[in-house]
Amino acid sequence: xxxxxxxxxxxxxxxxxxxxxxxxxxxxxxxxxxxxxxxxxxxxxxxxxxxxxxxxxxxxxxxxxxxxxxxxxxxxxxxxxxxxxxxxxxxxxxxxxxxxxxxxxxxxxxxxxxxxxxxxxxxxxxxxxxxxxxxxxxxxxxxxxxxxxxxxxxxxxxxxxxxxxxxxxxxxxxxxxxxxxxxxxxxxxxxxxxxxxxxxxxxxxxxxxxxxxxxxxxxxxxxxxxxxxxxxxxxxxxxxxxxxxxxxxxxxxxxxxxxxxxxxxxxxxxxxxxxxxxxxxxxxxxxxxxxxxxxxxxxxxxxxxxxxxxxxxxxxxxxxxxxxxxxxxxx
Numbered sequence: 001x002x003x004x005x006x007x008x009x010x011x012x013x014x015x016x017x018x019x020x021x022x023x024x025x026x027x028x029x030x031x032x033x034x035x036x037x038x039x040x041x042x043x044x045x046x047x048x049x050x051x052x053x054x055x056x057x058x059x060x061x062x063x064x065x066x067x068x069x070x071x072x073x074x075x076x077x078x079x080x081x082x083x084x085x086x087x088x089x090x091x092x093x094x095x096x097x098x099x100x101x102x103x104x105x106x107x108x109x110x111x112x113x114x115x116x117x118x119x120x121x122x123x124x125x126x127x128x129x130x131x132x133x134x135x136x137x138x139x140x141x142x143x144x145x146x147x148x149x150x151x152x153x154x155x156x157x158x159x160x161x162x163x164x165x166x167x168x169x170x171x172x173x174x175x176x177x178x179x180x181x182x183x184x185x186x187x188x189x190x191x192x193x194x195x196x197x198x199x200x201x202x203x204x205x206x207x208x209x210x211x212x213x214x215x216x217x218x219x220x221x222x223x224x225x226x227x228x229x230x231x232x233x234x235x236x237x238x239x240x241x242x243x244x245x246x247x248x249x250x251x252x253x254x255x256x257x258x259x260x261x262x263x264x265x266x267x268x269x270x271x272x273x274x275x276x277x278x279x280x281x282x283x284x285x286x287x288x289x290x291x292x293x294x295x296x297x298x299x300x301x302x303x304x305x306x307x308x309x310x311x312x313x314x315x316x317x318x319x320x321x322x323x324x325x326x327x328x329x330x331x
Contacts, residue, residue, distance in 0.1 A: 186262070187262075209240065240287070
């Protein structure tokens with residue numbers, strides 16, 4: 001199939017739009033950066049992906065992003081045309097709602113697992129990580145604290161509970177991402193810059209996990225259960241448990257930052273700990289079930305040596321950070 005532009009062209013505008021948002025303080029420029037990001041992400045995913053599921057995911061993603069952008073545009077128009085009249089709802093809540101819809105915060109999360117399950121692992125990685133940077137940055141500047149904290153608690157619990165019944169690896173990581181967004185939004189609502197540290201660790205862990213599953217071409221739990229190579233299983237679950245925040249893996253260091261920020265908010269901290277335990281429960285349940293099942297020989301699950309070497313490299317990256325970042329942060 002012939003395309004008007006190469007994928008690198010869209011990747012350039014994808015990255016440029018994010019840096020455009022990060023370097024601006026004007027709301028119009030911020031909104032423009034979000035639109036450029038959307039218009040570059042959709043053709044990029046269309047080129048990289050394939051199949052009916054990918055096309056449906058792109059349409060769903062575009063509709064949700066368009067609705068959330070229209071809310072921001074409506075607020076701009078109202079502020080310009082009816083500056084002397086106030087809305088029945090505060091402007092901060094409207095912006096928080098629209099940006100929460102863009103990133104998939106509960107209760108506006110309904111689209112996120114469905115869209116992610118229709119993409120390949122590269123698209124899933126981008127939508128889990130890079131596509132969250134710009135909306136979260138804008139949200140850190142304009143938000144309603146109580147409303148954002150409410151959405152954070154809902155996201156942490158929703159992601160943990162809904163992930164218990166999933167068999168698709170992409171949906172499991174999608175609900176895990178929703179849960180992590182809850183942690184980020186709560187620490188962001190306290191006007192703390194530590195959400196940047198949490199987001200950085202989350203992006204690194206998600207990158208390693210998605211690359212691991214991409215090299216193996218794993219999309220469902222059954223593929224892990226019937227995998228013969230125990231080293232591959234160990235590598236996959238090391239990355240999954242790190243994503244869940246199991247100490248002393250890399251993902252746990254980000255949650256230590258939240259514990260430090262919320263030591264005086266005991267009820268809120270207990271809710272987050274409960275959501276984290278639920279997330280670790282379904283990760284460890286998958287791990288135990290996979291290692292105790294009998295191995296079957298399936299040809300389509302064979303892994304080439306090059307993929308295994310990349311997996312060992314990803315595991316080494318995870319092990320390198322074991323216990324180091326938490327100690328350095330709390331010194």
